[in-house]
Every structure is written in C-alpha cells, then in structure tokens.
Amino acid sequence: MSLIKDFHLTFETTNEDGSYSEGDTIVGTVSFRLTTNVSVNSLTVKAKGDAKTKWIEEVGGYLMTFTSKKRYFKVKDYLIGVTLKGTPLPKGVHKFKFRLKIPEGRMPSSFKGQNGKIMYVFEAKISRILWWPSEVKREINFISKTFQQFWEGMRPQSGAVQKNTGGLSRGRVQMSATIDRNVCTPGETLSVVAKICNSSSKNMRPKFKLEQNTVYRSKYHTKNSLLILLKEVGGTIRQYSEQTVSCQLKIPDDVIFSIHNCEIISVEYYIKVYLDISFAVDPEVVLPLVIAPSRFAAFKPGEAEGP
Known part of the structure; x- marks a missing residue:
C-alpha cells in the first residue's frame, strides 16, 4: 500500500x-x-x-x-x-x-x-x-517561437503555369493563381483567385485543394503521409475563353500547426490550383502555406487583389 x-x-x-x-x-x-x-x-x-x-x-x-x-x-x-x-x-x-x-x-x-x-x-x-x-x-x-518569422514575412503568394494541350485539342492554356496570404491560422478563411486563359478547343474546370504532407525520417529512410483536407470545384471554363475564378477555403479548426524545424518530422501545407482537362496532364500551380498559431501574429493582411 x-x-x-x-x-x-x-x-x-x-x-x-x-x-x-x-x-x-x-x-x-x-x-x-x-x-x-x-x-x-x-x-x-x-x-x-x-x-x-x-x-x-x-x-x-x-x-x-x-x-x-x-x-x-x-x-x-x-x-x-x-x-x-x-x-x-x-x-x-x-x-x-x-x-x-x-x-x-x-x-x-x-x-x-x-x-x-x-x-x-x-x-x-x-x-x-x-x-x-x-x-x-x-x-x-x-x-515554437520560430513561427514569428513567418508572421513577419506574411504576404500574398502567387504562381503561374502554361501548357500546350496537344493531341486532338491543339491549343494553349495559361493560368495564374494567388492566395491572399501565405500564413494563416486554424479556422481562418483563405481567399484564392485564379485567372485562366483557355486558348484550346477543350472545356475545363478549375479545382482547388488544401494538402497536408507529413514526412517521417529515420537515418536512411523516409515515410510520407499525404492528406487532402479540402477540395473545391469551380465552374466550366469554355474553349477559347478567359475567366477569373475565386474560391474561399476555410482552414479546418482542428488542423495542426506546420512543423518546419524538426530534423525527423515535418508537416507542410500546399494550396494546389489545377485545371481538370480530359485526356491531358492537368496544369497545376502549387502555393506553399504555413499554418501557425495566432499567438505570435504581428499583423493581419488585407484581401488579395487578384493574380
């Protein structure tokens, strides 16, 4: 006893x-x-x-x-x-x-x-x-206090891609995409804007998703765990047309923070904007995103003005 x-x-x-x-x-x-x-x-x-x-x-x-x-x-x-x-x-x-x-x-x-x-x-x-x-x-x-460096460097994030469709749907597709900030907290809503120029003979649809990639490391091996947290689908972009599409992505409340400074475990997030084209490789813009606690936030950004 x-x-x-x-x-x-x-x-x-x-x-x-x-x-x-x-x-x-x-x-x-x-x-x-x-x-x-x-x-x-x-x-x-x-x-x-x-x-x-x-x-x-x-x-x-x-x-x-x-x-x-x-x-x-x-x-x-x-x-x-x-x-x-x-x-x-x-x-x-x-x-x-x-x-x-x-x-x-x-x-x-x-x-x-x-x-x-x-x-x-x-x-x-x-x-x-x-x-x-x-x-x-x-x-x-x-x-970790190292999140402060990300808040201090917070800004809109942009990327672009262009691709020849080839095959029976000859033409060219161009897309630029922007997120209103590259750092956010769980529960916040992220604004994504994509500008698409479809100079091909195919219709296509823009898609938006938030991915979490967790990597575990040992001395000689790594193990990846990829998880799609959010996915949204936009309207049809018709052949030989231009269109600007916006999407609001709400970050899940229970999502974990990014892990960026551990030698054996990392957790990274990406906003991926891509065009779903039948019988073709989808053009894609990948925008890195840091999910951080608001405790060290220095400021909040304004809304994105578009790509």
Missing part, C-alpha cells in the same frame, strides 16, 4: 492558451499527501523535449522497423536534495513550489502523428530508500 496519496502537479498559466515556448519558465506546485511519517530520499522536478519516429515497412521481402529520436532539452531541479539518511516528512499534506526554465533555442512545436511524435513532458518524482519511486507526469503544450 502506497504511503503517498494525491500526488499532483499544477502549473501557473503564463499564456492564455496554457502553452510554453523557448525561454519560458514553468512555475507551479508539487503537492501530495502522506498517510504516515515518511523519510524521503529526494524530490525532483524535470522537463524534457523529445521527437521520435517509428514505422514498419517491407524491404526485400522482410518487415523492417525504422526508428529515430532527437532530444531537444532536459532540465532538472531538486526540491528536496539527496541525503544519505533521507529527509523526514510528517504525515499530512505537503506542497512545494518550483520554477524550471526551458532553454532557449529553435525547437519544434508539440505534435502527435501516426508514425511519430514531438512531446514535451514535465515530471515530478519522489524517491525513497529501498522503495520504488513515485512519480507524476504531465504533457506540456509547446509552441
């Missing part, structure tokens, strides 16, 4: 969303109740950040497991220092305040995926001589 009951961690919230970033100090309380007098060898608090990947795939007829790990930091402090005889604590409720600083540096945000995760964990541990230690853990919601 454990002599240590109600072992808890509580944090003092520093940000509205309860998140932490590089250089922040985690302030809180370790509390527990002793059912009798206990001699404690040490009471420690520890915070660490790790990225891990793991997946199984067939190589040469054999199933192989690929793994990788990256540690970003580990900090530790003693609330009760180690002594040979231990520190006696009386029966009852005990509370210990702590302050633990997260190191500075370029660290990725928290992430959980099918084949990998980036986790930041806070742990308190009570050690006693000749007894198994008692511990309590709590995940930290970590948001």
Whole structure:
C-alpha cells in the first residue's frame, strides 16, 4: 500500500492558451499527501523535449522497423536534495513550489502523428530508500517561437503555369493563381483567385485543394503521409475563353500547426490550383502555406487583389 496519496502537479498559466515556448519558465506546485511519517530520499522536478519516429515497412521481402529520436532539452531541479539518511516528512499534506526554465533555442512545436511524435513532458518524482519511486507526469503544450518569422514575412503568394494541350485539342492554356496570404491560422478563411486563359478547343474546370504532407525520417529512410483536407470545384471554363475564378477555403479548426524545424518530422501545407482537362496532364500551380498559431501574429493582411 502506497504511503503517498494525491500526488499532483499544477502549473501557473503564463499564456492564455496554457502553452510554453523557448525561454519560458514553468512555475507551479508539487503537492501530495502522506498517510504516515515518511523519510524521503529526494524530490525532483524535470522537463524534457523529445521527437521520435517509428514505422514498419517491407524491404526485400522482410518487415523492417525504422526508428529515430532527437532530444531537444532536459532540465532538472531538486526540491528536496539527496541525503544519505533521507529527509523526514510528517504525515499530512505537503506542497512545494518550483520554477524550471526551458532553454532557449529553435525547437519544434508539440505534435502527435501516426508514425511519430514531438512531446514535451514535465515530471515530478519522489524517491525513497529501498522503495520504488513515485512519480507524476504531465504533457506540456509547446509552441515554437520560430513561427514569428513567418508572421513577419506574411504576404500574398502567387504562381503561374502554361501548357500546350496537344493531341486532338491543339491549343494553349495559361493560368495564374494567388492566395491572399501565405500564413494563416486554424479556422481562418483563405481567399484564392485564379485567372485562366483557355486558348484550346477543350472545356475545363478549375479545382482547388488544401494538402497536408507529413514526412517521417529515420537515418536512411523516409515515410510520407499525404492528406487532402479540402477540395473545391469551380465552374466550366469554355474553349477559347478567359475567366477569373475565386474560391474561399476555410482552414479546418482542428488542423495542426506546420512543423518546419524538426530534423525527423515535418508537416507542410500546399494550396494546389489545377485545371481538370480530359485526356491531358492537368496544369497545376502549387502555393506553399504555413499554418501557425495566432499567438505570435504581428499583423493581419488585407484581401488579395487578384493574380
């Protein structure tokens, strides 16, 4: 029967969303109740950040497991220092305040995926001589400060493509596309404008989609996970005509942030605008998009004026 009951961690919230970033100090309380007098060898608090990947795939007829790990930091402090005889604590409720600083540096945000995760964990541990230690853990919601650089560089994003259709539908197709900003947050609506010049004998339809590409890496292998989050279809662009088409894409509320600064996991987003042409390779404009927290937003852009 454990002599240590109600072992808890509580944090003092520093940000509205309860998140932490590089250089922040985690302030809180370790509390527990002793059912009798206990001699404690040490009471420690520890915070660490790790990225891990793991997946199984067939190589040469054999199933192989690929793994990788990256540690970003580990900090530790003693609330009760180690002594040979231990520190006696009386029966009852005990509370210990702590302050633990997260190191500075370029660290990725928290992430959980099918084949990998980036986790930041806070742990308190009570050690006693000749007894198994008692511990309590709590995940930290970590948001990287490196997102600030994207907000500062936010601007409209444009691209263009042209293609000869060839075959029985000789002619040329040109398309330019613009998104009103290259950085947005979950739940926001993105404005996409495409200008199409169809100088061919075929009808075609513009299509818009938001793709998420997650890449997991080990030392010698990578694994991609591609997901289409949104897809919209525009009206028909008739042969030998020009038309400007706009589309409003609402970013899902539960979409995860971009992961751009982790060596073994990346999460990237793309707006793809393409023309659906029968029996031909579809011309496509690919526009990179960063999905970031609004916490570090410097400003909000205006509406796009078009490509």
